[in-house]
Amino acid sequence: MMDGSRFNSTSNSTAVGSEKIAPAVVLGLCCLVGLPSNIVVIISIAREWNKNLSFTLKLMLNLAVSDALTLCLAPFVLYGILFGWKFGLWSCKFLFFLGHWSLYVAVLTVTSMSVHRYHNVIKSRVTNRMILQRLERRHRCLQLTGIWILAFVFALPVIFTQGLKDKNGLLRCQRITESQSVKVTVLLFEILLGYVIPFSTMLTCYLWLHKGLRQKAKSSSLTRAPQDQEPRNQGTNVRTYKKRLVISIVVAFFLFWTPVNIINVIDIVITLTKTSHPDVHSQLKSFRRVYADTIYTLVLLNCCLNPFLYVFFSRNGMKCT
Template sequence: MEHLNSSRTSTLDPTFQDSGRLTSSVILGMCCVLGLPANIAVLVVILRRSPRRLNFTLYLMLNLASSDILCLTTVPVWIYTVLHGWTLGRVICKLATFLLYLSLYANVLTVTLLGIQRYIQVLYTQMWSRLGSKGEVALLLAIWVLACVLTSSAVATRDVGEGEQKCERKTRSDAERIAVLLLETLLGFVVPFSALMVSYCCLHRRVNQTALFSNTKLTWLVTSVVVAFFIFWIPVHIVNVVDIVGIALRDSWPKASERLLRYRSTAARVVRSFTFINSCLDPFLYAFASRRIREKPKALSDKGESRMQSTMI
């Protein structure tokens, strides 16, 4: 996530820059005020249950709430940076970047695993049951390990220049910058969203064949998860694509490149705040899901009841 400052913004209209800073700060502040208590409430509600009553989906929601809390706790740092520039030094720049990207990648991977787990658990129940508790724990740990790996490129390229008040991405060449942006977009959006869409589309086709699964609330929940992920993440990666195009045009179309890169920098301040909105919205979607998981439809047989509950995200 390219935050806040860039050397290319210096030629922008100061009023335009101030408007971007103010909008970004307001969005970030609202996300922190609303999202932190809501995510903490989700943690408390789930943890109050007996560990023996927690299924893998609830553990994933714990994971999601934890990643959202980690993400939102970094918000005050970014608000201060938006308004006053970076004055916290190189080490804090690296640390804040690591915590932010770790939480965002863990969030994306958790949502993706929710979709894949639901697909396998409904259509290939025996395959999932063979995974066992140890396998489920391994999957939860794998989310954070993989998130750390994906975060490494962002931490390696984020730095504070000598005499500068900017914690920003610094690369040795345009090719390196393009590579980092492509990696971020492919692994942070394209691959996870593709996995979600394939899982949900395949599941939807199979589920519609049986009246047992025709549940409007479940359909709304599944749709809301995918739509929220798409809406709040695609603007970020559109900005990355614009950055890539601007860099690629630098030699052949220098004026067009300069214009793209200048306005991309200010737009980034606003659209990259959308990822925090996603962390703020998550607890409301998944708190509803948690309530659905705990419900036991009385009209279903034991076998039908078990399978129906396994479909609830």
């Protein structure tokens, strides 16, 4: 997840280092493009809230809110990159806790969208669909609330590990731990809950969804009547859009979050090799110092992409989901 140390560099306070320029530009563009886009999505979906809004659109609204919340923190991070952290210790803890919370909400929401897409395919095999639909309506609001509660719990370690550290005369809001074991544990926690488990779930749901759609397509082709050709084709188009949506979710998550978690793994190796392998430690630390800031801004780029991605597919394949 997002850590203050990953948005900090070691250049002096009198000049903006070249390693700061790329993340600063990306953060600025994210604020200008991503925040208004997510606000538009929020307003557009909220207007339809009382019109039997589908659960997919509710998840999209949940995602837009979490993305907008994340992007609201970008100006503070941008200022910290360029001029150091000047907002105090508790604002450091609270703002980065808020950032982690919103990012976890986004990850859990995207994962829920994948599970929901798969569930829509397999639920037709359940005999009593009326009972199933009643259970769905009762538990969907609880699921949305549960996403925020679970993300809140996942983000709690930030409160206890985030702090201020002086680097070349500038205060940095970053992770500060008393022992190597605590730091490694927190990093492993973030990798597993923020990437490995969600991505594995999304990938599994997509593979099962693809298999289920192929099986349904084969069975429908065997029983298709000539007069039913047009409606069947329309159903196939809807299923195709749904499949493309899930593919876009998995691909976007993989592209934007894999580099971030590679840096997490590098942080673990840096921590464990500090005394045992000083050469490896020094090389990895130099690599992280140069590239980590830019890599971690990819998370915010994902927040900017989401509104365009989901709005595009909502026009095509989510009218009845």
